[in-house]
Amino acid sequence: MARIILTDIEGTTSSISFVKDVLFPYARRALPGFVKARGHEPAVRKWLDAVATDNGGMCDDAMVIEVLQGWIDEDRKHTALKALQGMLWADGYRNADFSAHIYPDAAPALRAWHAAGLPLYVYSSGSVPAQRLFFGHSDAGDLTGLFSGWFDTEMGGKREADSYRRIAEAIGQPAGDILFLSDVVEELDAAREAGLATVLVDRLEDYPQPRLGEATHGHTRAESFAQVDA
Numbered sequence: 263m264a265r266i267i268l269t270d271i272e273g274t275t276s277s278i279s280f281v282k283d284v285l286f287p288y289a290r291r292a293l294p295g296f297v298k299a300r301g302h303e304p305a306v307r308k309w310l311d312a313v314a315t316d317n318g319g320m321c322d323d324a325m326v327i328e329v330l331q332g333w334i335d336e337d338r339k340h341t342a343l344k345a346l347q348g349m350l351w352a353d354g355y356r357n358a359d360f361s362a363h364i365y366p367d368a369a370p371a372l373r374a375w376h377a378a379g380l381p382l383y384v385y386s387s388g389s390v391p392a393q394r395l396f397f398g399h400s401d402a403g404d405l406t407g408l409f410s411g412w413f414d415t416e417m418g419g420k421r422e423a424d425s426y427r428r429i430a431e432a433i434g435q436p437a438g439d440i441l442f443l444s445d446v447v448e449e450l451d452a453a454r455e456a457g458l459a460t461v462l463v464d465r466l467e468d469y470p471q472p473r474l475g476e477a478t479h480g481h482t483r484a485e486s487f488a489q490v491d492a
């Protein structure tokens with residue numbers, strides 16, 4: 263039995279299509295106006311400069327915007343892009359242009375685990391501010407109060423075992439007491455290497471070809487949170 267739950271977002275609590283078809287296009291469209299209006303703010307400039315540096319420096323804002331839009335199209339999990347996306351989505355949530363998708367089974371399970379005293383944490387490629395916005399404006403209402411903490415790629419990449427070791431250390435509990443839920447086997451492999459328990463959340467809405475047998479990489483498989491034995 264796990265004592266702590268660590269969950270991914272996209273493809274796990276929430277649909278991949280909401281992220282790809284709603285959030286990413288919104289950020290892509292809003293980016294040029296955002297850079298023009300807020301590019302001078304240090305908290306924004308820091309990330310624009312990081313993108314320019316990663317492209318060999320000497321990039322003007324128009325080039326940086328083009329690079330970022332290319333990264334959105336490629337679904338790059340770059341920390342600077344993820345931080346900027348979080349700032350872009352804030353307006354969308356505030357204006358009620360969209361609310362964050364959450365699978366109907368996920369919110370009740372999160373509430374039940376929380377009520378049973380299981381601390382819940384998030385680990386997503388989305389920035390921590392983006393995660394808070396996401397669960398603060400979900401289809402099931404404001405779920406932020408259920409979570410004890412939030413982790414993003416500032417802890418390291420999701421396919422690297424050291425990231426999960428850092429997260430266990432930050433939580434202050436043995437890795438073996440943490441159950442990581444994700445739709446991506448490479449992330450689960452890295453978590454298992456660090457000693458975490460794992461469940462492959464194999465949502466047929468997102469992955470029409472069920473991952474069975476060898477495709478599970480030996481991780482316990484669940485088609486919804488209702489099937490997760492936490």
Ligand SMILES: CSCCC(=O)C(=O)COP(=O)(O)O
Nearest residue numbers: 271272386387388392393396
């Ligand atoms: C919470 S922000 C929206 C999701 C996002 O940008 C993303 O990259 C999700 O990746 P995940 O690690 O949750 O699969």
Ligand SMILES: [Mg+2]
Nearest residue numbers: 270272273445
């Ligand atoms: Mg995911």
